[in-house]
Amino acid sequence: MKTIYLTMVLVALSLVSTAQVKVGDNAPDFKLLNTDGEMVALSDYNKEDGVILVFTCNHCPYAKLYEQRIIDLNKKYKSKKYPVVAINPNDSVAYKVDGYSYMVDKQYDFPYLLDNKGIFSEYGATKTPHIFLLKNSGDQFEVAYIGAIDDNPQDASEVKEKYLELAIQSLMEGKTPKYTSTKAIGCSIKPFK
Amino acid sequence: MKTAFFIILFNLSFVLSLHAQEVTVLNSNQLLESVDTSSDTLYVVNFWATWCAPCVEELPIFNSKELSKAYKPIKVVLVSLDFKTQIDSKLKPFLQKKDITEKVVWLNESNPNNWVDKIDPSWSGAIPATKMYYKNQQTFHEGELTHDKLKEKIQFILSMN
Numbered sequence: 157m158k159t160i161y162l163t164m165v166l167v168a169l170s171l172v173s174t175a176q177v178k179v180g181d182n183a184p185d186f187k188l189l190n191t192d193g194e195m196v197a198l199s200d201y202n203k204e205d206g207v208i209l210v211f212t213c214n215h216c217p218y219a220k221l222y223e224q225r226i227i228d229l230n231k232k233y234k235s236k237k238y239p240v241v242a243i244n245p246n247d248s249v250a251y252k253v254d255g256y257s258y259m260v261d262k263q264y265d266f267p268y269l270l271d272n273k274g275i276f277s278e279y280g281a282t283k284t285p286h287i288f289l290l291k292n293s294g295d296q297f298e299v300a301y302i303g304a305i306d307d308n309p310q311d312a313s314e315v316k317e318k319y320l321e322l323a324i325q326s327l328m329e330g331k332t333p334k335y336t337s338t339k340a341i342g343c344s345i346k347p348f349k
Numbered sequence: 350m351k352t353a354f355f356i357i358l359f360n361l362s363f364v365l366s367l368h369a370q371e372v373t374v375l376n377s378n379q380l381l382e383s384v385d386t387s388s389d390t391l392y393v394v395n396f397w398a399t400w401c402a403p404c405v406e407e408l409p410i411f412n413s414k415e416l417s418k419a420y421k422p423i424k425v426v427l428v429s430l431d432f433k434t435q436i437d438s439k440l441k442p443f444l445q446k447k448d449i450t451e452k453v454v455w456l457n458e459s460n461p462n463n464w465v466d467k468i469d470p471s472w473s474g475a476i477p478a479t480k481m482y483y484k485n486q487q488t489f490h491e492g493e494l495t496h497d498k499l500k501e502k503i504q505f506i507l508s509m510n
Contacts, residue, residue, distance in 0.1 A: 283475035307460040339465035
């Protein structure tokens with residue numbers, strides 16, 4: 157009886173604690189609609205070494221500044237078992253161009269998922285773009301890095317430190333990244349209600 | 350007669366230039382140095398950009414004339430995170446069009462990771478965001494504010510002293 161009670165309490169607690177993930181935490185799973193009409197889940201990537209999870213959108217000028225850099229990241233790291241998975245957490249009520257058909261128009265060569273389930277809040281993403289680098293730790297994905305792609309949003313040619321790539325390199329070498337979290341400017345998320 | 354005309358023209362251009370909105374360029378350290386916490390001035394520092402719709406929407410609440418009814422002396426600083434290439438083409442025309450008379454600072458920083466924490470460690474970097482300074486007290490709010498909420502926050506920081 158006591159065990160049942162304790163189990164109930166633990167289950168209740170786990171339901172309540174939808175706090176933001178920290179570096180080292182397990183990455184929340186998701187199953188969201190991709191632009192090809194199929195559902196994509198984090199667990200689909202169990203054979204990869206990691207996932208570059210990018211919360212982004214169409215309308216935000218900062219997301220636009222990083223669009224090409226995100227495409228390039230996938231080109232460079234997909235074959236190295238760190239593919240990009242992009243998630244748009246915005247409801248098109250706020251910005252029409254964040255709607256599904258406009259996501260399809262992007263024709264990205266990586267999944268671009270519509271988050272109408274509030275996955276962004278499970279991760280604690282607050283803005284677009286917002287990066288979560290996930291490491292495959294065997295039976296789970298673990299959050300290894302949170303923050304910015306690099307140190308110069310406005311001018312890609314002036315970038316000195318590529319925070320995200322440095323973190324990926326470290327993981328590939330089995331080391332702890334020099335930076336595990338960085339701060340970036342972005343547009344606040346306009347979620348589905 | 351001709352001279353009188355030129356004097357009028359000169360005065361007119363002077364009056365017009367008073368209305369032209371100036372944008373002060375500061376880096377994050379200079380911005381923080383401009384906050385005088387030894388005075389009894391309440392500083393309301395709002396981070397925004399013309400490309401950020403919720404920021405533009407809430408901008409009218411940062412009217413120092415209106416806010417000085419709640420407390421005086423008050424200093425409003427609107428810190429623009431517009432792109433460098435758009436200061437002249439977007440920011441300045443926007444200020445003129447909206448007739449914004451508050452102090453506007455364009456933040457001369459390239460790497461957010463170097464300065465976001467200096468404003469507030471709890472800030473994720475999403476805008477709008479509003480920081481207040483009053484004597485040795487500080488408050489921070491990430492996200493949109495309403496006029497009433499801003500007034501509440503002002504009362505709160507004043508009451509902390």
